[in-house]
Amino acid sequence: MHRPLKQTDHPGYTYVCECKQMVGKRWLSLLLLVFVLVGISTDLLREAPAASSNISKSSSARIPVNPQGGEQRDGSKSREYKGIPLKANLSVCHASFSDADRPVYCCPAWKDADQTLLDFEFPDPSSPVRIRRPAHLVDEEFVAKYERAVGIMKQIPPDHPHNFWRQANMHCLYCTGAYDQMNSSALFKIHRSWLFFPWHRAFIYFHERILGKIMGDDTFALPYWSWDTPEGMWFPDIYRKGALNETERDAIHLREAAVDDFDYVDHDLASDAQIADNLAFMYHQMISGAKKPELFMGCKLQSGVEGWCDGPGTIEAAPHNTLHSWVGNRYNPERENMGAFYSAARDEVFFAHHSNIDRMWTVWKKLHGDKPEFVDQEWLESEFTFYDENVRLRRVKVRDVLNIDKLRYRYEDIDMPWLAARPKPSVHPKIARDILRKRNGEGVLRMPGETDGSQLSEDGSWTLDKTITVRVDRPRINRTRQEKEEEEEILLVYGIDTKRSRFVKFDVFINAVDKTVLSPKSREFAGTFVNLHHVSRTKSHEDGGVGSKMKSHLKLGVSELLEDLEADEDDSIWVTLVPRGGTGVNTTVDGVRIDYMK
Numbered sequence: 386m387h388r389p390l391k392q393t394d395h396p397g398y399t400y401v402c403e404c405k406q407m408v409g410k411r412w413l414s415l416l417l418l419v420f421v422l423v424g425i426s427t428d429l430l431r432e433a434p435a436a437s438s439n440i441s442k443s444s445s446a447r448i449p450v451n452p453q454g455g456e457q458r459d460g461s462k463s464r465e466y467k468g469i470p471l472k473a474n475l476s477v478c479h480a481s482f483s484d485a486d487r488p489v490y491c492c493p494a495w496k497d498a499d500q501t502l503l504d505f506e507f508p509d510p511s512s513p514v515r516i517r518r519p520a521h522l523v524d525e526e527f528v529a530k531y532e533r534a535v536g537i538m539k540q541i542p543p544d545h546p547h548n549f550w551r552q553a554n555m556h557c558l559y560c561t562g563a564y565d566q567m568n569s570s571a572l573f574k575i576h577r578s579w580l581f582f583p584w585h586r587a588f589i590y591f592h593e594r595i596l597g598k599i600m601g602d603d604t605f606a607l608p609y610w611s612w613d614t615p616e617g618m619w620f621p622d623i624y625r626k627g628a629l630n631e632t633e634r635d636a637i638h639l640r641e642a643a644v645d646d647f648d649y650v651d652h653d654l655a656s657d658a659q660i661a662d663n664l665a666f667m668y669h670q671m672i673s674g675a676k677k678p679e680l681f682m683g684c685k686l687q688s689g690v691e692g693w694c695d696g697p698g699t700i701e702a703a704p705h706n707t708l709h710s711w712v713g714n715r716y717n718p719e720r721e722n723m724g725a726f727y728s729a730a731r732d733e734v735f736f737a738h739h740s741n742i743d744r745m746w747t748v749w750k751k752l753h754g755d756k757p758e759f760v761d762q763e764w765l766e767s768e769f770t771f772y773d774e775n776v777r778l779r780r781v782k783v784r785d786v787l788n789i790d791k792l793r794y795r796y797e798d799i800d801m802p803w804l805a806a807r808p809k810p811s812v813h814p815k816i817a818r819d820i821l822r823k824r825n826g827e828g829v830l831r832m833p834g835e836t837d838g839s840q841l842s843e844d845g846s847w848t849l850d851k852t853i854t855v856r857v858d859r860p861r862i863n864r865t866r867q868e869k870e871e872e873e874e875i876l877l878v879y880g881i882d883t884k885r886s887r888f889v890k891f892d893v894f895i896n897a898v899d900k901t902v903l904s905p906k907s908r909e910f911a912g913t914f915v916n917l918h919h920v921s922r923t924k925s926h927e928d929g930g931v932g933s934k935m936k937s938h939l940k941l942g943v944s945e946l947l948e949d950l951e952a953d954e955d956d957s958i959w960v961t962l963v964p965r966g967g968t969g970v971n972t973t974v975d976g977v978r979i980d981y982m983k
């Protein structure tokens with residue numbers, strides 16, 4: 386059934402590259418050759434291959450999720466970290482589940498385990514450096530070339546690794562858990578942990594090189610969607626053209642006038658106000674909320690089910706997640722394409738979005754003196770596999786992708802006004818603290834029109850159907866600058882249980898007295914929890930088909946924010962959780978406490 390891809394499987398197809406390994410029908414290749422040679426728009430080719438991943442139409446086939454099936458990482462009794470790097474077991478690619486727990490199948494027609502797996506090789510140091518430019522600044526000639534190459538990619542036979550939808554399915558494979566980890570029944574997944582940045586860097590690196598190969602241009606570089614800058618806060622127009630266009634997008638959000646809403650609250654701010662919000666948000670996600678590698682990169686996922694963690698870094702939570710949902714078509718069950726992991730990379734704008742995510746990693750690293758993110762073999766030696774531009778399967782380790790100079794690309798510099806967008810308190814801190822002190826002692830603090838504490842569920846967790854405010858003790862106060870640099874104060878929202886597989890978002894504020902003025906623009910904003918539908922299946926179907934569902938936590942760095950709120954000498958703070966978008970009815974939280982992170 387499965388057999389290795391052989392050179393002889395791939396006749397012809399030399400128009401794009403020297404790769405002789407193309408699967409598929411000779412006539413199609415010849416036809417394409419003709420089209421490319423005479424420069425006819427690939428729009429004319431009507432018979433695009435269907436997406437080679439599918440989602441089952443019958444939702445009744447859904448496998449129930451056992452809410453008790455998993456153990457919360459904090460406090461789990463039997464932790465047996467194997468202390469070995471993560472690696473996918475390529476010998477079995479199996480059906481998996483979308484974020485909303487619907488069955489998906491995104492495995493290739495061939496078996497990667499049968500392919501020759503080669504070590505990653507850095508590009509020749511004398512090869513040109515590819516310069517990724519902001520999507521709104523690239524010229525027409527570039528767009529025409531890019532659009533044509535993507536068009537060709539869409540015409541490559543579906544059982545070829547360079548086919549556009551096969552590329553998209555690489556994302557599906559590693560985000561829905563189509564592979565198990567080696568020597569384990571734990572699924573291999575690359576979101577919501579420290580694998581997020583390195584995996585995506587490698588993924589778009591190869592996508593870029595494949596496109597370059599198709600164009601015959603070894604300087605081709607993916608554009609980046611510079612949503613962190615005011616000029617880039619609109620959906621990039623070039624992705625509305627030809628093969629770069631996509632039907633499954635949100636028509637309302639993609640109105641020409643709409644500024645991206647990182648916070649995803651749909652409060653219809655005027656452009657200027659939205660831009661100011663976004664800049665303050667970026668400041669928070671990149672600077673004050675991301676002082677430690679784990680806060681920025683995500684939690685330390687270790688091998689085996691016991692090493693599972695679920696804690697995305699600041700940027701992955703938002704704007705990464707929120708912009709995925711913002712672009713996806715709201716009338717699709719999971720906001721496909723961009724709004725769901727399994728389908729996100731079927732929209733080419735995915736690559737511009739992730740170029741900017743990747744760029745944010747380079748910026749953050751520079752802000753932190755180019756120090757290594759983690760000196761940890763389990764991270765550095767974790768590995769992924771990708772097909773390169775010559776259709777060779779490559780083993781890429783995290784350590785291979787840490788230096789983009791060696792990968793021969795870089796980002797064109799642009800102004801980053803968010804660096805200086807440090808937010809101000811919405812209410813003067815002295816006034817706020819006076820008001821808050823008067824409310825002290827009530828256990829659960831109420832703001833007008835809010836919860837009366839009846840949100841406590843039977844097991845003692847809070848349901849996030851309304852705003853919740855609680856008082857949280859601080860074990861240490863008045864720490865010295867040095868102590869703060871060594872250990873960041875963390876606000877830990879733990880035991881987050883998103884029972885229903887839906888988009889869930891809530892914002893966290895500290896010492897807020899007037900929730901009507903709360904937004905990321907106020908210094909009281911401590912961070913956000915964002916879930917794209919998401920059921921945290923961690924085990925493969927070997928456990929009888931019942932997926933494990935684990936609670937997650939949110940770690941927010943708050944040292945700088947507490948100083949700005951003049952709360953550093955207080956032995957307690959008030960924490961407000963604000964559900965966004967009315968999706969909190971099935972979300973519960975076990976508690977909130979202060980922690981410290983090295």
Ligand SMILES: *[C@@H]1O[C@H](CO)[C@@H](O)[C@H](O)[C@H]1NC(C)=O
Pocket residue numbers: 436437438439441480489490
């Ligand atoms: C669709 O999914 C089924 C399994 O659910 C699989 O057998 C089939 O090959 C898939 N089709 C494609 C085109 O991937």
Ligand SMILES: *[C@@H]1O[C@H](CO)[C@@H](O)[C@H](O)[C@H]1NC(C)=O
Pocket residue numbers: 469472567568
């Ligand atoms: C899997 O287990 C085998 C046998 O114990 C061992 O040799 C191998 O290194 C393990 N591989 C991984 C990736 O854990």
Ligand SMILES: *[C@@H]1O[C@H](CO)[C@@H](O)[C@H](O)[C@H]1NC(C)=O
Pocket residue numbers: 474476477566567568569
């Ligand atoms: C990979 O998966 C196959 C099939 O489940 C299994 O037989 C094999 O032991 C696994 N290999 C490792 C190293 O886990």
Ligand SMILES: *[C@@H]1O[C@H](CO)[C@@H](O)[C@H](O)[C@H]1NC(C)=O
Pocket residue numbers: 625626627630631632
């Ligand atoms: C892009 O796709 C949308 C949705 O199908 C369509 O309305 C629009 O006209 C397309 N734009 C272009 C420039 O083709």
Ligand SMILES: *[C@@H]1O[C@H](CO)[C@@H](O)[C@H](O)[C@H]1NC(C)=O
Pocket residue numbers: 862863954
């Ligand atoms: C905190 O430190 C400042 C000066 O460093 C000092 O004046 C103040 O009394 C201290 N507050 C507490 C509660 O220890």
Ligand SMILES: *[C@@H]1O[C@H](CO)[C@@H](O)[C@H](O)[C@H]1NC(C)=O
Pocket residue numbers: 884885970971
């Ligand atoms: C979600 O909340 C609704 C309304 O409170 C409730 O009827 C339903 O049972 C909940 N679903 C789950 C899976 O908890």
